[in-house]
Amino acid sequence: MEEITGLLNKDNMDALVAAVSAFGLKLLAAIVVFVVGRWLVGRVTRLLEAGMKRADTDPTLISFFRNIIYFGLLTMVVIAAVSQLGVQTTSFIAVLGAAGLAIGLALQGSLANFAAGVLMIIFRPFKAGDYVEVAGVAGSVEELHLFTTKLRTPDNKIIIIPNAQVTNEPITNYSALDTRRLDLQFGVSYSDDLDHVRRVIKEVLDAEERLLEDPAPTIGLLTLGDNSVNFAVRPWVRSSDYWGVYFDLQEAMKKRFDKEGISIPFPQRDVHLHQVAS
Incomplete structure (x- = not known):
């Protein structure tokens, strides 16, 4: 055993x-x-x-x-x-x-934002510092993350947008190119001399040093409106000078029109009163 x-x-x-x-x-x-x-x-x-x-x-x-x-x-x-x-x-x-x-x-929504973020990082429709308009919001790009894009608006607000919304709508990048065109419109009275008006507009443009010579500014009669004859003024500037020239040029044009006696009409309505015998 x-x-x-x-x-x-x-x-x-x-x-x-x-x-x-x-x-x-x-x-x-x-x-x-x-x-x-x-x-x-x-x-x-x-x-x-x-x-x-x-x-x-x-x-x-x-x-x-x-x-x-x-x-x-x-x-x-x-x-x-x-x-x-x-x-x-x-x-x-x-x-x-x-x-x-x-x-x-x-995480379907988060994965959609992630995929959109990867695509934006790869294809680079904009970069930090660019002024863009995306998803109905305009501002300068602060940061681009994999899930969200952060914008700073001109009035100094931070807006965070999911990347899926950014890629699902048109993207307007105002800073992508070095130059931009100003689209201005000035209305004058039907009684004003159009040749004189055109000459005054050209002199105001020539006095603005920030405007580019090439392409040359365009001055043309745009429309014969109900109350005014409207001129289209299309000068070119550097993208960094856009808003400064935009504001200064309109002010300079108004002051020069006043000096030259060129009137800028505004909508008016004539009211006729008829007295009816009692």
Whole structure:
């Protein structure tokens, strides 16, 4: 009886030693896979980051893709290391896929804003400092994030717009080009000499040093209105001088018209009273 018990104990010990040895080898293999895989992930991430920097990619986009690639590859390394321990990873991958689908459905709006932010960072319809009109709002671009765009309005208000709204509507970038055209309109009376008016307008434009000579300003009779003859005045300026010239030119034109006796009519209505005998 004692011999049988000793034999069983010996068999159990041998089995235990074999099991521990096998598990130890698996654990060692898992550790090696994780350590080597993590080193490779870091190496690949650094190479991709260096490549994006050489391609002059936006820093925000570089940071985002670096993190996404790093944690995505690291997840694959962890799954490979766990599989070395004999754990079935098929169900684990299925759970991750289901969780990712559920998160994606719950964050549809945020993902739309994110996709729009990535597209804007890649295609660059505007940059920080540009004066733009987007989603019905005009202002200077303060910051462009992956989910939102921050604008500062001329009256010093900060407006944050979801990127999906920015890309779903037309974008007007007033700062994209170095020059802009002023679209001005001046109305004069039908009794004024049109040649005289045209000459006065040209003299006022010539006196404004900030106007560009090329393209040359355009002065033309636009419409014969109900109350006035309307001239279209189209000079060109540098984008940075737009509003300064816009305000100063209208003031200078009004003062010169007054000096030259050119009237700027406004809508009037004549009322005739008829006395009816009682």
